[in-house]
Amino acid sequence: MIYGIDISKARTGLAVGRAGETPKTVSIVGAKLDVEIVAVKLFCYLRDRVKLDRPDLLVWEAGLNPAAFTPEVNFEEKTVRNKRGIQSMLDLVEMISAVKLFCNLASIETRRVYPSTIRKEFLGNGRLHRDVAKKSVVAMCGLLNWPVNNDDEADAASLWHYGVCLKAPRLAKPILPSMHARVATMVAGSGSASSGLLRAPIDDEVPL
Numbered sequence: 001m002i003y004g005i006d007i008s009k010a011r012t013g014l015a016v017g018r019a020g021e022t023p024k025t026v027s028i029v030g031a032k033l034d035v036e037i038v039a040v041k042l043f044c045y046l047r048d049r050v051k052l053d054r055p056d057l058l059v060w061e062a063g064l065n066p067a068a069f070t071p072e073v074n075f076e077e078k079t080v081r082n083k084r085g086i087q088s089m090l091d092l093v094e095m096i097s098a099v100k101l102f103c104n105l106a107s108i109e110t111r112r113v114y115p116s117t118i119r120k121e122f123l124g125n126g127r128l129h130r131d132v133a134k135k136s137v138v139a140m141c142g143l144l145n146w147p148v149n150n151d152d153e154a155d156a157a158s159l160w161h162y163g164v165c166l167k168a169p170r171l172a173k174p175i176l177p178s179m180h181a182r183v184a185t186m187v188a189g190s191g192s193a194s195s196g197l198l199r200a201p202i203d204d205e206v207p208l
Contacts, residue, residue: 002167003058004159006152007099009035009091012042013152015160016053019168022146023160025153035091039098046102058103059163061155062112063092113162121165122158124180132187139183144173 004023006013010031017023028045030038073079103110115133120126123136134151141147141154148154164172 001053001055002160002163003055004156004161004163005058005060005099006155006159007042007060007063007092007095008152009038009088009095011150011152012095013150013154013156014049015153015156016049016055017160019164020171023157025146025148025157027149027153035094039094042095043098043102046099047106050106050108055108057109057111057163057167058099059111059113059159059166060096060099061118061159062114063096111163111166113159118155118158118162121162122175123183124175124177125184135187136183139186140175140179143179143182144175 001016001018002023004015010029012028012030013025014028015023015025028042030041100110102108116126118126119128119133119137122140123133128136134155137158138148138151138154141157146157148157161172161175
């Protein structure tokens with residue numbers, strides 16, 4: 001059993017499944033709540049989920065890239081603009097800490113993976129712009145017939161796939177260069193290429 005988790009305060013995506021199967025995905029929403037509440041609820045959700053399907057490995061995305069928080073300085077205009085707020089960074093740290101704490105207490109093996117590594121493995125290009133990568137990962141899930149509700153669930157599915165490649169590579173669904181090329185064509189051909197591949201939201205979105 002493999003878990004892939006794309007951690008975020010606003011909406012955490014989780015993909016769960018055994019190697020060789022189609023991953024099941026869920027969204028855990030907490031956009032309008034205090035981060036302390038969201039972190040505790042995520043902890044409790046994992047606790048309850050593990051009672052049903054204990055993972056052999058949990059793969060999570062290392063979303064704390066210092067470069068993403070480095071201010072952009074315009075010396076000509078004498079302005080400084082933050083790419084992402086400090087609060088967003090602190091919220092993400094707290095969410096990640098909740099997941100790591102749970103896994104440590106439950107003795108669950110974890111693997112931290114950088115976005116560029118996942119994108120290289122799943123999309124064939126680790127240097128895609130974030131917006132393009134989001135659309136591409138949803139499109140790839142569509143080609144693999146993995147139903148997802150949103151790009152966070154799609155990211156989680158890509159992390160799940162990476163975990164399968166680590167634990168049971170012979171059972172991992174092959175992603176061919178031709179599929180990378182097809183996804184790139186789909187995304188380049190339409191700014192909303194990913195929207196048609198999303199399933200209609202059903203009862204697996206978990207509000208906190």
